[in-house]
Amino acid sequence: MRLPDLEAWAIFAAVVEHRSFSGAADAIGLSKATVSKAITRLEERIGQSLFARTSRRLALTEAGKPLAEHAKRILAEAQAAEEAARDAASAPTGRVRLATPMSFGISNVAPLLARFLAAHPGIEIDLHCSDARVDIVAEGFDVALRIGDLPDSSLRARRLCSIAAHLVAAPTYLMAHGTPTHPSELTRHRILGYSNVLGPWRFQHADGGDVAIRPQGPLTANSGEALLPTLIAGLGIARLPGFIVGPHIASGEVVEILPEWAPEPIGLHILTPPSTLRPARVEALIAFLSATLHDPCAVRDQPDRAT
Known part of the structure; x- marks a missing residue:
């Protein structure tokens, strides 16, 4: 069995994220030549071009667009696996990107974060409050809270509570x-x-x-x-x-x-990317939000008509 070139897939994800070979090379600590060779190697393996290259612009080809999502997932799961192994022997550390609706994030989530950060001094929170429906995979969020109906998607979703x-x-x-x-x-x-x-x-x-x-x-x-x-x-x-x-x-x-x-009642949901592999810092925040947001939001005298 021919094993996949996981390094090339990870480098491809980095190029997509940074929108250039040089930006990806700087971010991951490799030479631009190494990055370029990895992309060429991957293109030869799959028999398709991933990027349309000009002197001024680097753009994904039609074949490269769906493969970019696979590459992001491969990189994220590999990082999560390594982080989980490290976190098992130590307290969770690192940054968690959290997206919430604007009003709910300010009134209900932000006041809770001081308690979470005090309990987890090694974790940093990047809180993004917006009423726009962010694409949590494409925009690199680890966790999102969403109010209202959820369209069908590959995201992992769980209803936390009902809001009156x-x-x-x-x-x-x-x-x-x-x-x-x-x-x-x-x-x-x-x-x-x-x-x-x-x-x-x-x-x-x-x-x-x-x-x-x-x-x-x-x-x-x-x-x-x-x-x-x-x-x-x-x-x-x-x-x-x-x-x-x-x-x-x-x-x-x-x-x-x-x-x-x-x-x-209006449903409050917690969403995460499709992968089941999550770093300990993300699991810690999910557990905290699930525990602290369940009771305050519960509708006491009305049936929960979750769908």
């Missing part, structure tokens, strides 16, 4: 447009949409029965906080997680409507 959703409007909106008495009436109202939660809005009545609707409205955003000014100004109805809208309910700026109809 609240259907709210400003008193001025209700005075002008009336207060709905049934979820079906929402289709006649102006709805402010939280695009991170896809699909229809589902409600369950306290006495049983489910209703699903597809409301429409003047504003949709991938950030719940971006909806707040329009919501508070009395220009629509929104369904938002408690960590965003809770303070505004408490202040009276908005009020909950249809209290007997519980909005479907």
